[in-house]
Each structure stands twice: as C-alpha cells, then as structure tokens.
Amino acid sequence: MSLFDVFDVSSSALTAQSQRLNVTASNLANADSVAGPDGTAYKARQVVFQAVPQDAEGGITKVSVAGVVEDPSPAKSVFNPSHPLADAQGYVKMPNVNVVDEMVNMMSASRSYQSNVEVMNTAKTLLQKTLTLGQ
C-alpha cells in the first residue's frame, strides 16, 4: 500500500476507458454498415466494466473490461426498395446503432479518461515532492 498503487488503479481505468472509446468509435464508424461478415447488419457493441478488488481492506479496486456485449435491440428497418439488400417488401435492415447514445458515451469516456490522467499527474507530483524530503 503506497502512493504507487494510484498508478496501477488509474492506469487500469485508462485502459478500460480507452477500450470503451474504441468500441464507441467502432459503433459510430459502422452506423451505416448494412452487411457484416455474416451478411447481416452490424450490431452495436457495448463494454461491460467490472470492479476487481486488489486489497479489500485497503479499499484498492482496479477496473477491468469484463466483456464486450452486442446490443440485443432489433435492427432498424428502413424503407428503401432501390437498395440491393432490400427484402421483398422493400425494407433494408440497418444497424441498431444509436448515434446520439454513442456520442454521449464518447464524451463520458473522454471525461473519465481525463480525470484519471489528472489523478496520476497529482500522484506523480506528490511522489516527486516526497523524494525531496529532508533536503
């Protein structure tokens, strides 16, 4: 238990938040991907964060990404008979990506990332000041 643990904890959060940002980027990039490798529309993905206690008595808990899950909501049906992938009724299955949700997710991830960077910087400053103790 020392101030060095701050780096472990905060960097685990940085990893988790950057993965969340990656997944958001993937969702936004594929917001119009009507056909994936399996021939169906792209499904939005979300990361699931998990607390990993390191030292329960000391209150140290790291963050990890427990998994990436697919959004189970149905694909959006858009009427566009001229589309090559339209079904008999003229509907195209579009990805279930909610662009507004993804933008909110992106902002939240970036703010959390910034907070953790600031925490690490503060811990670094404190450690540097501690090094000069008694000089």
Place this chain on the structure above:
Amino acid sequence: MIDRLDQMLSFQADALKLRAQRQTVLATNIANADTPNYKAVDFDFAKALSSAQGSGSGDGAAAGGSIEMLYREPSQASLDGNSVDMDAERGQFADNTIKYEAALRVLNAQIKTMLAAVTG
C-alpha cells in the same frame, strides 16, 4: 536519542502514510466512476490517525489492517448501482493532495530543525 527523534517525527510520518493511503482510495473511487454496482469507499482519517498513534511504532498505518473502510452515503442514487459522486471525489482528492503536501512541509521543517540542532 534516536528514539526521541523517531518520536518527534512519528506523528507527521503516520499522517503522511495515511494521506497516501487515502489518496489511493480516492483514486480508486475515481477510477471506478463508470463501473456498475461499484460502491465508493473512504475512511475516517482522524480515527485512523489516532489508532495509528495508539499502536505506538507507527506500523499500524502501514499495515492497513486496522483501518475500517466505510461506504460513502450516495447523495443521488444512480440506475447502475454505482455510488461514486465525481464532484465529491474530485473535491476530496484535491483536499487530500493539499493536506499531504502540508504534512510533507511540516515533516521537512521538523527535519530541518533537528539538522540545525545537530550541526549547530
């Protein structure tokens, strides 16, 4: 003689150790601000410091076992069961940073005083 020196510095040393520990705990809370069902924790600094002083050598603070972790009372409940209030945590973090530096400065001054006494 050394025992006296140790006695003089032990209070601020304990305080510094506990400040470092609290800094880690607050960093943990900030790191888990988006983790579902994570409950923010903290400890009573005054109580932890007095128990570290009571234990004598000052090892109580380092062991960490004697410190009772408490869950923070959430001011606004969130849907995912997370009880981290980012504003409160950031405030406490800044507060703890200043107090860590304060303990550091006092300790430094004490060391300087003793050095002055030694070197004359």
